[in-house]
Amino acid sequence: MKVINLYQEEHELIQLAAENNRHAQHQIYSKFSSKMLSVCRQYIKDVHQAEDIMITAFMKVFANLKNFEHKGSFEGWIRRIMVNECISFIRVDKKVKFIEDENYFEERYNNIESQFSVEDIQFLIDSLPEGYKMIFNLYAIEGFKHQEIAAMLNISEGTSKSQLSHARKMLQDQITKLKNYDNGTE
Structure with a gap:
């Protein structure tokens, strides 16, 4: 047919x-x-x-x-x-609350290595606090600029940047722990 x-x-x-x-x-x-x-x-x-x-x-x-x-x-x-x-x-x-933190720092992080599955990565993102997760998704996945995110969520650009920085740091720490666990060093 x-x-x-x-x-x-x-x-x-x-x-x-x-x-x-x-x-x-x-x-x-x-x-x-x-x-x-x-x-x-x-x-x-x-x-x-x-x-x-x-x-x-x-x-x-x-x-x-x-x-x-x-x-x-x-x-x-x-x-x-x-x-x-x-x-x-x-x-x-x-009722997500965003912490006003104008004193953010921007670090460069390496891309997540291909050793992790999509499910692993999604699990790591899901473990982020809701505010971090939302801004990480809007910026890293959806491609919005901080100015757009700030307008969308009614927060300052600095808060958006800070939340993203904290989210990246948490993800990097979790990835490091996973790598150490997988390598048997933890």
């Missing part, structure tokens, strides 16, 4: 989904849900909560499709909604 793609162009698919065409909405969900679940999972430790947040965010995607201007990546637009939904959840549920 050969499956024929009914919507050749993304633009047409988005237009149909914006008009509440359930088939078009399902195609968008099917195409992007696995990637967006991994985005939500980077911020939310529990996979079931991450999935709930992803579904809520997709509802916002479909409710706001008419606002998508076809400038830039559609996937990037969806991703931004996912990230914002995760941040909103963390703010409400966890």
